[in-house]
Amino acid sequence: MTTKKFLYVNRKAPYGTIYALESLEVVLIGAAFEQDVSVAFLDDGVFQLTKGQDTGEIGVKNFSPTFRALGDYDVTKLYVEAESLAERGLTKDDLQDIQYEDEDDDYAEKPSIIIVNRAEMADVMADQDVVLSF
Amino acid sequence: MTTKKFLYVNRKAPYGTIYALESLEVVLIGAAFEQDVSVAFLDDGVFQLTKGQDTGEIGVKNFSPTFRALGDYDVTKLYVEAESLAERGLTKDDLQDIQYEDEDDDYAEKPSIIIVNRAEMADVMADQDVVLSF
Amino acid sequence: MKFGVVVSEGPYTHQAADSAYLFVKAALDNGHEVPRVFFYHDGVNVATRLSVPPQDERNIQENWTALAKDHDVDLVVCIAAAQRRGMLDENEARRQGKTADNIAEGFRISGLGQLIEMGIQTDRLVTFGD
């Protein structure tokens, strides 16, 4: 089968709308197709990755733990835009620690989150075959 | 029946979403209830009133002529915010000429559109019993 | 105090239907009355009984149906908005020659006049939307 570069672009906050959750569902299903997958988080999309989400009082399912499982699906490139974090008063420490086991490096645990600046994010976007936006 | 002051607040552009049209449908039905009705257009809501809308090529119904019929329903106070117009490069001349017949003044034709500045718009909003937002 | 509530967006896609539900529950729990909730725009889609959410998620329609039953809340679905979006009760389906209907128990289809009437008859009106 052809291998294409797929980018999933997340620009929306979680819970207020369903796009973040249904984007994640596409990423999980897409993983079975063995494409070259990247996920981008910019603008309000960076809010999806914050630590400590607790939806108990709004009756909506907390799907944020699923991001930590992405490594098991070989989804290991999560690009997060530095300018988007800064504008929202966030640092890398506010985000979940998401890791994967690198099978080419004796299963060493490595970080999946790659902080990039805006120009680098534009480069990532311009390097794709298929861009799906949520 | 109680008479209340109803304000319908329009902040969204027409056609891209249905809110403008379905807001107008509420205003028309509401007219039968003989309340004290005002309609506010601010932010992108001012785009609803532009002249010369022609939806032929997008296959969506052009509902803008209906605004000119509001006078027949005794809806005669259409507040339009000056700052919202200016930010969008619009003047009063870009808007439809919407009039009503004043039955207390020998059915003289009078303009329904009232251009107000932001502070005046805030006053209009603060003077209501019921505010419905679209 | 009497509260009227408007729900303007569909279930699951926007949080509006969830927020409205929690608001109405809190209002009732705190001694207020909520005689009616009006579903407009995509809010009409909350009323479908055909929804099958994942097992580990809330069922928004069932929550509303139960609330209506327990507290005698009138859940009104706007007929004009519902027709555009394919929400029909048994009567409407027959009248329109459609082969199925999809409105859940506890909801009823009626006109926009019910929204205005709610505005007139309640002390406060709150809209949850997008």
Added chain:
Amino acid sequence: MKFGVVVSEGPYTHQAADSAYLFVKAALDNGHEVPRVFFYHDGVNVATRLSVPPQDERNIQENWTALAKDHDVDLVVCIAAAQRRGMLDENEARRQGKTADNIAEGFRISGLGQLIEMGIQTDRLVTFGD
């Protein structure tokens, strides 16, 4: 060239389903192929056959059904998104114990894999949403 198209919002509420329809028609008229259109998020609501738009408005579902028939376009409704929102075909309705179904002719319910497959097999992918 082969185009894949995604529709992410429901009919009438957002222009997305109209824009996508006009885009697909133009692509076909200009010698391109559109093997599949994938309906996701509220886009699944486009597929309801129960919609009754006003006489003087377009019928979005019928437009898509006719286009699919005339040009052999595969209209796929995402099953996970559809279940949440109460869009079911006959099979799904039976399987879920629901008393009605509402999917129009020309649409079929299938998995998210069909979206990925469309991305792999087409030359360009365009999404219409909110």
Added chain:
Amino acid sequence: MSTLHTVNKSPFATQALLSCLNHCKDGDAVLMIEDGVYGGVSGTGMASMVEDKMKSVTLYVLSPDLSARGIDAARLIDGIQGTDYAGFVELVAKHDRTQNWL
């Protein structure tokens, strides 16, 4: 006479909070709910716009929505109060009308 305004959108995504604050009268209250709660966080690119308005208007965030999004209440701009749904109900009752900035 005063108004309770609600805002449910992120101030980084839409103009709803800005437009709301521009139309508040002295003595009004603004309650940020759903994605609107991001507007109450300190140290963001929007915080100064919000702080400027706090002399004349009382600001609240809906705590259940704040927790859902993983924001600790300690990060709120000084003077912004958290409230639960019962408090939301009380705010609606206390003010003469509610205006929802959608």
Added chain:
Amino acid sequence: MSTLHTVNKSPFATQALLSCLNHCKDGDAVLMIEDGVYGGVSGTGMASMVEDKMKSVTLYVLSPDLSARGIDAARLIDGIQGTDYAGFVELVAKHDRTQNWL
């Protein structure tokens, strides 16, 4: 290698156009559709942001959406081109990928 970007939101309502323009590469094209067409109009509070980007990026508006909203093509910022749906299709085919800013 270049990208066609589409924007379907009013720049006065959301940040989509701004974010799109901030992520374009030289030689990319941006097509404004639906409520996005307001971004192409001259003399607005957003026009200078758009004009600044025109040295490196080609801008288009979808004419059917412009007409629907009652905007005469003469009001477009100089250098922004109108196109119909056939032109939209051609733009998609001509660029290597399409990115939709929703």
